[in-house]
Amino acid sequence: MNDSSERGKFGRYGGQFVPEVLMPALYELETGYLKYREDPNFQRELDTYLSDFAGRPTPLYHAKRLSREYGATIYLKREDLVHGGAHKLNNAIGQALLAKYMGKERIIAETGAGQHGIATAMAAASVGIASEVYMGVTDMKRQQMNVYRMELMGCKVHPVTSGSQTLKDAINEAMRDWVANVETTHYLLGSVVGPHPYPSLVRDLQSVVGREARAQILEKEKRLPDSIIACTGGGSNSIGIFYPFLKDDVKLYAIEAGGSGLRNTKTAALHSASLSTGSEGILHGARTKILQDEYGQILESHSIAPGLDYAGVGPELAYLAETGRIIPANVQDDEALAAFHELSRLEGIIPALESAHALAYLKKAEGELEDLIIVNISGRGDKDLKSVMELQR
Amino acid sequence: MKDVSEAFTDKKALITYICAGDPKIDATEAIVEALIRGGTDLIELGLPFSDPIADGPTIQAATQRALKEGMNPDLFFKLAKKLPGDVPYAVMTYYNLIFHRGIERFVRDCKESGISGIIVPDLPPEEAGELHETSMRYGVHSIHFIAPTTRRERIERITRDASGFIYLVARLGVTGAREDLKEETRSLIERVKTPIPKAVGFGISTPAQVREVIRSGADGAIVGSAIVEIIAKNKDNIRRTCEEVERFTRRLKEGITG
């Protein structure tokens, strides 16, 4: 956490826009994190969890048939092979362990697709802390299996019936819980969003992805990649893989969900492209790029990929996009779906619909990308089979 | 235009909250008049935001109703201008609506429509600099919060910058009616030592609770969800709402004076 001139700020983005009740908890979290990341016991325990529980390091896989298809050398960073099926556990296990070291009795989290909820349930069970997850009723219906998975691991899932009943409302509800139980509870936020220190904390925990990828590509190709492509909802898998390359001459593409088009109705966006089309505002504790109406009311968002379906984005990504260091782009639902099928057929890897957005950019940007490319496969697609099947009918 | 500080001049204050535009845009004026007849000393007008993280189910529902009716900041200020000048007004809203309108413009709109206090539950002092400074320039109070979790050095810093009154959060949690008043509320009132009036809110819903916080040394009691519940119950009958709101406000006021 050494990113800013002002505490918790990335340029003018970030900050801590939360009720006063939570401020002491945010300070406590920051202090706890700074302390334990220097603590050899904590680090050793985290490393063991990452290797023996999460299954790290994940491979960097040379996707030969995909490479041939696009006339480039394409590597896949296999976060789909992390325990639970997505990169989400990298963050969840780190924060759950931190919560335990800080003496918290209870962990709460929000989830959209259920991936972060599952990662939280797994992490909490393995470190031995009670967990409760907030999930919109709409998402619970779409992801019944994931609800059951969480429950199997001893996690209590709270249905959220307010607002649009999706991720944004689940975060609202988790924050309300935290306000009421802040003294005993750690809020395990699932992406690089929210008030400081979350964007830095989650980035640091996810940057294991980029550190591994960097060492792996240097070993295999003896050079750095020309481009890295990652899907971007809140932005944790993208900043996770980008971060160790920020100072290098590597193009970094943050691919957002273009949904069914970059248009808005009065109360909803048909997409989730906050980085590419959003405007500045404050959502869930941070100043960042958000989807909002003419008065600053938050719009509902849309994506075929539930994990990208969010009206905001991490403040550091907003900053990096503004400075030109990362390149925001977006692909639509149907392009992602095509990429989902393509990778399954060509490589025998079924990607998450979220990750399929990153893959779809290979086609969209054809000709523009230079030779050596890493695509972050943030998760596997098992969770999406039902919705893809339904779409096909 | 009355200044929010006048609510506390030589007396303890009853502060009531309603969400502007709930249940109908044109009901707000009548409900405000009912609150005034009932004896409120200050009215906190909610400007509804789509994602009210500091509010419980009652005020969330009011927010949804008002947004559905089409309440927005333009209408809000237009409406505020028409309200009777018998009592001072403060606006309660979330920071994105202020930020989006532009801080200077928002504060100027408050000033011009007779609103002399701005209450923003998701704006801690760390981020409040610009709003606070702009408000002072316009002679509007930006109201600070102190919570049960706020420790001593922080309390000192917040009270030093405070203006108008200080909003003491009665307990951990969001807004909403609660039965009991905890020891933590009493201890918070005692811990905050300042010449600026202290008003206690979040979970205060009965005349007995109003009496209790005032006896514990608070200068004001803030009641929101209990009033919003009356409005929710009689959505289709504004006259009935107003009668009940007036009666209930009068009872709350007895908690202040008696």
Ligand SMILES: Cc1ncc(COP(=O)(O)O)c(C=O)c1O
């Ligand atoms: C597989 C997968 N990829 C990506 C995301 C998007 O999150 P982020 O942008 O924080 O990586 C999610 C979120 O649930 C996910 O499950």
